[in-house]
Amino acid sequence: MESAAPLEKPGVVLLADNEQPREAVPLSGLDAAQNPVQIYLGDEHPRKRSTRSKWAIVLISSTAAHVVTAGSGIYTLSYDQFKDEWGTSREVSTLGLSLYTLAMGLGPLVIAPLSEFYGRRxxxxxxxxxxxxxxxxxxxARNIETELVGRFFTGAAGSAFLSVAGGTVGDVFEPSQLQTPMLVYSTIGFLGPDVGPMIGGVxxxxxxxxxxxxxxxxxxAILLALFYFFSPETYAPVLLRWKIERLQKETGPDINVDQKPRSIVRAVLTSCTxxxxxxxLDPMVTCLCILTAFTLGIQxxxxxxxxxxxxxxxxxxxWQIGLTFLGIAVGxxxxxxxxxxxxxxxEKQVENNNGISEPEFRLPTVAFGALCLPISLFWFGWTSRSSVHWIVPILGTVxxxxxxxxxxSGVWTFLVEAYPIYAASALGANAFTRLVSASAFPLFGVxxxxxxxxxWAASLLGFLTLVAAPFPFIFIRYGKRLRGLSRFAKS
Structure with a gap:
């Protein structure tokens, strides 16, 4: 930890380390006329942790996101058992999936702001x-009503890892190092809805x-133990507040710093909006959220x-139907x-840009991925017939x-880098749109x-993805200009 100058005079100014915008903490009630003392996190900053510790944090949070998303799909191949036990229709049983997914979308609207106030841990x-x-x-549960209520609140409880976990990756890795850890987080979370039916089918x-x-x-239960022992707090503003409070206790009341809002409820409600x-208000967030909403809804x-x-x-x-999701997993x-x-x-883009990285450099992978989606859906739809071997439509899902x-992975990494101060809120907005969409799509799928x-059903889905496919190409070209006009993005 870096040593600070002696804190002798009242009203000293305590400043966050401003190397990264996300470290900034609003401080009020300060007298800047007094001799300022700069307080840095130094070695306590989460980005200064060892590589092993960083990856442990990322893998634990990613696995938690995987379990939560797998919890949605693990339920879907049990509908016949619900019918035999409770006499429920497929549509009513499907409500358990939709309510779970809807709750996962609504939860981040409250949880993301809370994490920016209380911290990730x-x-x-x-x-x-x-x-x-x-x-x-x-x-x-002994009836379908209990099951549906339980499913909703289970989805709401687990929703933290669909927005906060992405922010955690940005907490511990520099923007230049984000691509691989964010890809790992995205892969583990992305596979959850597909691993769920594999297990649930068996x-x-x-x-x-x-x-x-x-x-x-x-x-x-295993994840809870791992998270408790190996996943410390990673949100820099909270760590800085803790350090300031510790220094206040050590030096007495001479440090006059008021960091907490007068009304926590008002602060959270403001953040929820x-x-x-x-x-x-931000067209890039809107359009990229539509693209991810179509993708998860179809999934x-x-x-x-x-x-x-x-x-x-x-x-x-x-059990064989569950294994058909292996095509998506292989992809x-x-x-x-x-x-x-x-x-x-x-890296070549950064080099050609005089060594300066731009968030839009994350979008070529999104553009490539957006083109893969309609190809897959058309392939799957028109080869799913008895005259064609079953492996062909499964290969079509790759x-x-x-x-x-x-x-x-591309959209989430872009949001973390382009909206660093509001990363959790941007990811919360993305989680809301894609999961609300995902909660509605299963109700009419069959x-x-x-x-x-x-x-033709698969083709209709393919045309929906084609509508959203141009968005990343547009933002590759005009994204920097749009960020300059945004009140939220880093320009």
């Missing part, structure tokens, strides 16, 4: 504890649906789509293998895995495939 711990508690009524085939929730409870301000719609296609056309059993790993190429491409991962036919 306490929010993460509370999220895991509450997630574990709400899994209990889901596992022990459980539904060989045992009761309640074991889906028992498995989630075991994983959450920021994601909507970003969505309404969740495929829960029902895969069941319909491989059950009616290929007569797969439940995600192919995208990870392409990361060195895109890293070199970005480009969806590539495109989806590049879209998510019906759409039944009435339109597999080929």
């Amino acid at each position: 306490i929010i993460g711990l509370c999220s895991l504890v509450l997630y574990l508690i709400w899994l209990i009524p889901c596992a022990l 459980i539904a085939q060989y045992t009761t649906w309640r074991w889906s929730f028992y498995v989630l409870m075991i994983c959450t 920021r994601p909507f301000q970003l969505l309404v 969740y719609l495929l829960f029902g789509g895969f069941t319909y296609v491989f059950e009616t056309v290929y007569h797969f059993e439940l 995600a790993f192919v995208a990870m293998a392409m990361d060195p190429f895109w890293r070199r491409y970005r 480009p969806f895995g590539i495109g989806g991962l590049f879209v998510y 019906q759409m495939f039944e009435r339109m036919g597999i080929g």
Whole structure:
């Protein structure tokens, strides 16, 4: 820790280390006329931690996001058991998926601002504890009403890791180092909705649906222990506040610093409106959120789509239907293998820009991924027929895995770098739009495939992704100019 000058005079000015904008902490009630003393985090700054510690923090948060998103899909192949036990229809059972996903979208609107006030660690711990508690009524439910209520609050409890975890990656890594850790975080989180049905299919085939929730409870308990012992606070403004409070105790009341807002409720309510301000007032946030919303909405719609296609056309059993999601997973790993190429491409862009990095250099991967999505959907839709071997439509989902991962990782990294002060709020806005979309799509997925036919239903989804595909290309060219006009972005 860097040593500070003696704190002898009242009204000294305490300043955050301004090397990174996200470290700035608003201080009020200061008399700048007094001799100022600069207080730095120094070695306490999260970006000064060892590489091993940084990656431990990222992997734990990423795995938590994976478990939470897997919790949505692990439920989807148990609908027949709900019908046998409670007499519920597929539509009512699907509400459990939609309510869970909707809650994951609404949660970050409150949790993201709270994390910027209280810090990442306490929010993460509370999220895991509450997630574990709400899994209990889901596992022990005796009627569909209890199950649906439990699903909603479980999704809300776990939603912290869909916005705060992304901000945590930006806390511990410099902007120039963000690409690989953000790709790892995106990959682990992206695979959650696909790993869930793989596990859920085996459980539904060989045992009761309640074991889906028992498995989630075991994983959450392990994660809670890992998070408690190996994931410290990473939000620099909170760490700086703690350091100032510690110095105040050591030096007495001579330091006159008022860092806390007069009304915590007012501060949180003000922060809760920021994601909507970003969505309404910043066109880049709006358009990129639409792209991710289409991507995740279609990914969740495929829960029902895969069941319909491989059950009616290929007569797969439940555990086999779960394994059809491997195509998307393989695509995600192919995208990870392409990361060195895109890293070199970005380094060349920085070099050609006189060594200055721009957030828009993150968008070529998004543009590439956006083009992969419609290709995948057209391929899957028009090869899903009994005259074509089942492996062909599964291979058609590989480009969806590539495109989806590049879209998510590129957009999230862009938001963290372009909106550094409001990173959690920008990610919260993105989580809200994509998860609200994902909560609606499954409600009409099976019906759409039944009435339109597999080929035309998949084509309609492909045309939706084509509508959003130009957005990253536009922002590659005009993004810097738009950032200059934004009241939120770094210009």
